[in-house]
Amino acid sequence: MQVESDLSTQEMDEDVVTSATMNPLGDMAQVESYDLQIDETNVATSALMNPLLLNLIFSYLDAPTLKASVRPVCTLWADLGAPFLGKKTTLTFSELMTCDMETPKAFGLATFHPKLAKNVKLVSSKCPCESPERLPRKFTAARPKIARYLEELEVKIYSSFLPGLHKLWRSKSHLFENLTKISITVLLSSDENQGTILTASYPTMANVRVILIKMTNQYETEQDEMAASICQKLLNSTPNLTEMEVEASFYLDFAPSKKLSKLTYAFVQFFDWDTEEPPGVMEIGKMAKMLESCRESLTELSLSHVGEKIDDEEDDDMPQPQTLSLPSFTSLTRLSISSMEVYRLGDCLSATHLPNLTHVSLAGCVQLDFTLSDIFANLLQPHVGITSLDLDAVYDGDEHYVDIGTEIIRVFPAVKMLQLKLTISVHLLVENYDDIRLLKKTLRNFAPWELTSAVVQIHKGDQAVENVGIFDEEQG
Known part of the structure; x- marks a missing residue:
């Protein structure tokens, strides 16, 4: 029996039942085939x-495929493809403003x-003029619609725009309820915000897990007081924060x-060569207090320094560095x-x-010719739990410290x-036999370790030194 293509769905179903009843053996295969074709199409x-x-x-x-081949297909595909494209791209909002312009030139999509x-970047103008609190206007206009979708926010502003950043976080309308990562870079251009007191707190952002803070062009520690206040308020409003990276000269609670x-902290120290004023040094007391405030939760800690390399031992105007005693980190496994x-x-x-420390x-x-002896000068008590050790220092050929390897093994025996x-x-010549002999002897003192892996690099300037002969052949 032939089923006409212009039959309604109900008529088609009735004919199929009738045909199957009249000839259950002869026409069943044809009916099943037709049913299969209908199902495949559906x-x-x-x-x-x-x-x-x-x-x-x-x-x-990938992003090009989502943009060119997916979203133009239909409204459903455009809607479903948008968040995936958003995760793989960054929307940037910025403005160009000079003092002779009546209105800033805006960059960024007006409608989208x-x-x-998902990922948004804000870049402020270099010239705040009479509106230092104003962030890019296209972002301000779009915020009511995008706030709940935003997952990562990157901000790069001049210090004059810090009041606008404070206003952004302080607002309780259109909250960033799904924000997971905040990245802020502040380029210090003036000290007009110095001494400004910020009192308002920020609404809770429970999903934020990562915050990155970077201060640049830093010559006066007082210049970043407002930035420090904003950063502390962000910490107070992100109770589920798991990772923090700070590059600044201020200290947080x-x-x-x-x-x-995980905490990565880089102390920023710049020398003002114009005034020849000595740079500020790290305040050991404040550093210790900051580390104490997170000692129970940290598992990874990285400490570094950003700034000019100045030999404080030869500069009489430089305060002498103090000794830093780390607090007792009960959960710390990695220290750098x-x-x-x-x-x-x-x-x-x-x-x-x-x-619980295992990696150092x-x-x-x-x-500054900082040697292994300088690094281990104050480390006396052993730690049998450290299994991974990474050392980077200068070799100065001092024969009084040729046994430094033996001392390091005593401190970290495992x-x-x-x-x-x-x-x-x-000051050393690689070709000098006595210098090479002392270097070999220094390195062989590391041999008693029962190492499973070892990478030893000897450099002279920018070039690696080969064929030093670290261990005897019988030692492997």
């Missing part, structure tokens, strides 16, 4: 409009799908961040200090002080993985 159409399936497919596509605003597990000439540790790396990385300034980089002092 399944194909349904799959193309199935949000669950489409979301899975779109998650594997709100779900595209991490007591509100009970879940903070890349500027030991600034963070001069006391005897605080013992097993009783840092019971210590480095000193090459320009090391299994070693990375050692030694930069030969500019």
Whole structure:
């Protein structure tokens, strides 16, 4: 029996039943074949409009494909593809303003799908003129629609625009309820906000996990007072923060961040060559207090230094660096200090002080001839739990410290993985036999470790030194 194509769905179903009843054996295969064709068409159409399936497919596509081949298909695909494209791209809002312009020149999309605003970057003008609190206007206009979709926000502003940044976080309308990462870079251009007191708190942002803060062009510590206040208020409003990265000369209180597990802190120290004023040094008391506020939650800690390399031992105007004693971090497993000439540790790396510490990385300034002996000058108590050690220092050929390897093994006897980089002092000649002999002897003192992996690099300037012969052949 032939089924006409212009039959209604109900008529088609009735004819199929009748045909199957009259000739259950003869025409059943044809009916089943027809039913299968109908199902395939429906399944194909349904799959193309199935949000669950489409979301899975779109998650594997790159940004150009999502933009050019997915979103133009239909409104459903445009809507479903928007958040995936938003995750792979960044919407940038910026303004160009000079003092001779009546209105700023705005950059950024004026109209767009709100779900595209997953990652947003704000860049302020260099000239605040009479509106220092004003952030890019296109972002301000779009905020009511995009605030709940925003996941990562990057801000790059001049210090004159800090009041606008404070106003952004203070607002309780159109909250950033899904924001997970905040990145702020402040370029200090003036001190007009110096002494400004910020009192208002910020609404809670429970989903924020990562905050990055970077201060640049820093010559006066007073210039970043407002930025420090904004950063502290952000900490107070992000109770589930797990990772923090700070590059500044101010110190924060991490007591509100009970879940903070990873802290990267770089102390910023710039020398003003115009005035020849000595740069401010790190305040050990404030540093210790900051670290104390997060000692129970931290598992990873990295400390470094940004600024000019100035030999404080030869500069009479420079305050002498103090010894930093780390608090007892009960959960810390990884410690990295890349500027030991600034963070001069006391005897605080013992097993009783840092019971769970397993990975340690210590480095000193090459320009200041900071040696292994300088790094371990105050480290006396052993730690049997440290299994991975990364050292970067200068080799100065001093025969009084040829046994430094033996001392390091005494302090960290259980090391299994070693990375050692030694930069030969500019005062030594690699071709000198006595210098090479002492270097070999120094390195062979590391042999008693039962290492599973070791990488040893010897550098002279920018070039690696080969064929030094670190260990005897029988030692492997």
